[in-house]
Amino acid sequence: MARFSFRCRLCSAYLCTSLCTSMFNILHMSHSYGVERLSFKAAEWTTKYQNDLPDSSFAYIEPGGKKDSEGKTTPRGLRHFPYKDENGNVHMPHLNNGMAQITKSTLSKDVQQRIHSHLLSVYKKLGKEHTPCSVPGCKGYSPSEKSMLSDSEAFYSYLKRAQRAQRVIWGIICS
Helix, strand or coil, X not given: CEXXXXXXXXXXXXXXXXXXXXXXXXXXXXXXXXXXXXXXXECCCCHHHHHHCCHHHEEEECCCCEECCCCCEECHHHEEEECECCCXXXXXXXXXXXXHHHHHCCCCHHHHHHHHHHHHHHHHHHCCCECCXXXXXXXXXXXXXXXXXXXXXXXXXXXXXXXXXXXXXXXXXXX
16 A cells, blocks of 8 residues: 655644545644655555455456456456455555556557556546556546535535545544
């Protein structure tokens, strides 16, 4: 799991992005300009971790495999481009990596196009920007500049993320 460490220059509080930087800004509203990025440590998902992920965490599963007792495709090598964690949450570093690795795979161009379309739809659902890449025909994606209040789906998505972050923060504070 990737970890970004942040420190407030004024109160020396440390947080990581799993606590949601927007929640950090809410808690430290007066300090929001005092936050500096200290380090980035991207830990790769181990093979064991990827093998334990459900099939729904992968952008593409090649045909020809069989399901094991847990409902996961075997052999595991038929599953490509993991981008969700074990809880089904999109992991942006792996989503970005999947997008970058599509054309480097040995899969057919048609399959690469389908994977690209699937991952692009994930970017759109999250409202994240995707710059044009090496996949033929990719024009990229830039979220619209609608206000959050006029885009109810984005607003509710934001609320869910903020509530999740709040639960995590309270769990740390109370522990």
